[in-house]
Amino acid sequence: MASGTYVEDDFQRDTDYIEDRITRDGAGDREWPVEPNRYRLVAARACPWANRAIIVRRLLGLEDALGMGLCGPTHDERSWTFDLDPGGVDPVLGIERLREAYLARFPDYPKGITVPAVVDVPTGRVVTNDFAQMTLDLSTEWTAHHRDGAPDLYPEPLRDEIDEVNAWVYADVNNGVYRCGFAGKQASYERSYRRLFGALDRLEKRLTDRRFLVGDTITEADVRLFTTLVRFDAVYHGHFKANRNKLSEMPALWGYARDLFQTPGFGDTVDFAQIKAHYYVVHKDINPTGIVPAGPDLAGWLTPHHREQLGGRPFGEGTAPSAPPADELVPQEGRAA
Numbered sequence: 001m002a003s004g005t006y007v008e009d010d011f012q013r014d015t016d017y018i019e020d021r022i023t024r025d026g027a028g029d030r031e032w033p034v035e036p037n038r039y040r041l042v043a044a045r046a047c048p049w050a051n052r053a054i055i056v057r058r059l060l061g062l063e064d065a066l067g068m069g070l071c072g073p074t075h076d077e078r079s080w081t082f083d084l085d086p087g088g089v090d091p092v093l094g095i096e097r098l099r100e101a102y103l104a105r106f107p108d109y110p111k112g113i114t115v116p117a118v119v120d121v122p123t124g125r126v127v128t129n130d131f132a133q134m135t136l137d138l139s140t141e142w143t144a145h146h147r148d149g150a151p152d153l154y155p156e157p158l159r160d161e162i163d164e165v166n167a168w169v170y171a172d173v174n175n176g177v178y179r180c181g182f183a184g185k186q187a188s189y190e191r192s193y194r195r196l197f198g199a200l201d202r203l204e205k206r207l208t209d210r211r212f213l214v215g216d217t218i219t220e221a222d223v224r225l226f227t228t229l230v231r232f233d234a235v236y237h238g239h240f241k242a243n244r245n246k247l248s249e250m251p252a253l254w255g256y257a258r259d260l261f262q263t264p265g266f267g268d269t270v271d272f273a274q275i276k277a278h279y280y281v282v283h284k285d286i287n288p289t290g291i292v293p294a295g296p297d298l299a300g301w302l303t304p305h306h307r308e309q310l311g312g313r314p315f316g317e318g319t320a321p322s323a324p325p326a327d328e329l330v331p332q333e334g335r336a337a
Contacts, residue, residue, distance in 0.1 A: 005284075005285050006181075006182050006283050006285060006286065007182050007183070007184040007285050007286065008182055008183075008184050010183065010184075010185065010188040016111065017114075017128070017129050017130040017131070018126060018127070018128050018129050018130060019128065019130050019133070020032055020127050020128045020130075021128065021130075021133060021137055021141075022034055022039060022118065022127060022128070022137060022141065022142075023137065023141045024141045024142075024143075024144070032120070032127055032128075034141055034142055034144070034145070036064070036065035036066075036145055037065065037067065037121075038120065038121060038122065039066055039067075039118050039119065039120060039121060039127065040066070040067045040068065040069055040090075040092055040093060040118070040119045040121050041053060041054075041057060041066055041067070041068045041069070041116060041117075041118055042068075042069045042070075042071065042080075042090075042093075042098055042101070042115055042116065042117045042118070042119055043068060043069070043070060043071070043115050043116045044070060044071040044072070044073065044080055044115045044274075044278070045070065045073070045269065045270070045271040045274045045275070045330070045334070046073035046074075046271070046274040046275050046277065046278030046279075047115050047116075047278070048174070048227040048228055048231060049114070049115070049116065049131040049227075050115040050116040050131070051227040051230075051269060051270070052116075052131065052135050052223050052224060052227050053116040053131065053134055053135055053138070054068070054116075054269045055223050055226070055227070055265055055266060055269050056135040056138050056139065056153065056220075056223060057138060058265045058268075058269060058321055058324065059150065059151055059153065059218075059223075059265040059321055060138060060139065060142070060146045060147065060150045060151075060153070061146055061147020061148075061150050061321055062138060062142060062145055062146065062147075063325055063328070064145075065142065065145035066138075066142070066145075067092060067121075068328065069082065069085075069090045069091075069092065069093060070082075070084055071083075071084070071098060071115060072084045072274075073271075073273075073274035073275070073277040073278040073281075074277060074278060074281050074282050075282060078097060078099055078113070079097035079098050079099030079100075079113040080097065080098045080099075080113060080115055081096060081097050081098075082095070082096060082097070082098075092121060093119060093121065093124060094124075095124070097113075098113050098115065098117060099113045100124070101117065101119045101124055101125060101126045102117075102126045104123065104124045104125045104126070105123075105125035105126050106126075114129050114131075115129070116129065116131050116134060117129040118134065132166075132170075135153075135220060135223065136154055136220065139152070139153045139154045139220065140154060147321065148319075149315070149318040149319030149320075150318055151217060151218060151314075151315045151316055151318040152217075152316065152318070153218065153219050153220045153223065154219065154220050155215070155217075155219065158214050158215050158219065161214050161215075162214050162219055162220055162221045165213055165214055165221045166220065166221055166224055168199065169199070169203075169221070169224060169225050170224070172195050172196060172198070172199035173196065173199050173200065173203070173225065173228055174224060174225075174227075174228050176192060176195055176196035176199060177196060177228060177231075177232070177236040177240050177242050178240070179192035179195075179196070180192045180193050180196055180236075180240050180241055180242045181236070181239060181240030181241065181242070181283075181286065182286075189241065193241070193242065193244070196242055197242075197244045200250065200253065203225070203252075203253055204250050204251075204252045204253050205252075207252040207253060207255075207256045208251075208252040209310065210310060210312075211256075211259065211307050211308075211310040211311060211312035212312055212314075213225060216311060216312035216313065216316075217312060217313055217314060217315065217316040218260070218263070218314050218315065222260060226257065226260045226261075226266060229247055229253065229256075229257040230257060230261060230267075230270055231275055231279075232246070232247040233246045233247050233248055233296050234272055234275055234276055234296060234298075235275060235276060235279040235280070238293065239279050239280060239283070239286060239287060240286075248300060255305045255306065255307050256305075256307065258300075258301055258302075258303065258305040258307075259305045259307040259308075261301050261302075261336070262301075262302065262305070263314050263320070264320040264321050264322075264323075265320070265321050267301065267336065268323075268324055268329075268330065269324075269330070270330065270334075270335075270336075271330045271331065271334030271335075272298055272334050272335070272336065273331070273333050273334040274334055275334075276292050276293065277292055280292045280293065298335075298336035298337060299336065299337060301336040302336055302337075
């Protein structure tokens with residue numbers, strides 16, 4: 001993919017990821033056992049897929065077991081870079097570009113360099129970039145290192161329903177906004193537009209009388225939907241032409257999104273400045289000037305949502321995470337105010 005070239009006649013996401021898993025017993029074709037401080041999660045606050053992993057890591061309290069490197073919001077065709085770190089080098093991996101970890105394991109790696117990725121610190125080699133499985137494994141395989149009071153984001157009795165919801169939310173919403181934004185033909189854009197807003201209408205109805213997507217606590221399903229919703233008005237509505245209406249004009253979804261945003265572990269991972277910089281600067285074939293919009297006004301994210309009236313307990317029998325570590329705080333310019 002050339003720098004700034006994303007539009008296709010009919011956008012289809014490449015879902016062929018590195019499928020290795022880190023498991024408690026290291027089972028599988030390759031042995032990647034869960035070990036505290038062996039691996040590093042490389043993410044970017046700008047990316048919705050990476051934002052999921054940041055949220056799950058924080059909700060589960062894995063900060064002391066799984067370090068995190070953060071890439072800056074913009075990149076070129078070669079790779080995400082560690083330009084936020086002093087000297088532009090990740091302090092643990094000692095690399096300037098995430099691409100170096102991919103090539104350390106696959107010298108001829110032919111595909112895009114994506115976040116989130118987990119890197120084996122001793123060897124400097126990428127382990128996996130399979131973002132969907134990654135967060136499920138953080139919930140189910142890393143339990144020995146969860147904080148006291150960590151929520152169960154993938155409860156066994158609800159897994160079938162969570163999986164079913166995740167499947168259509170991914171196809172029609174998470175990826176649906178990209179099909180709108182990267183569509184190179186009017187017909188493919190309009191098909192994607194109708195499909196996206198049909199799914200949002202379905203979610204609006206579902207969330208009118210229930211606080212969370214599945215069950216009465218936060219689950220993996222809520223994490224996956226949230227990272228799209230929190231970007232909707234800031235980038236998808238205008239930049240991706242997903243403009244039938246704004247999120248803030250859909251009462252149930254807007255209340256739901258604010259409820260999650262104000263829950264520890266969600267909004268405190270969101271950097272709106274980085275989100276806007278990523279989409280409006282990197283996608284040069286959509287926004288050739290590179291101008292980043294000044295809006296929208298973010299104050300609404302902190303207004304009362306009253307969703308607690310629907311019942312449910314965000315963390316179930318567990319508790320909210322404590323404040324983020326000082327070195328993982330979102331800079332003031334990126335926060336809702």
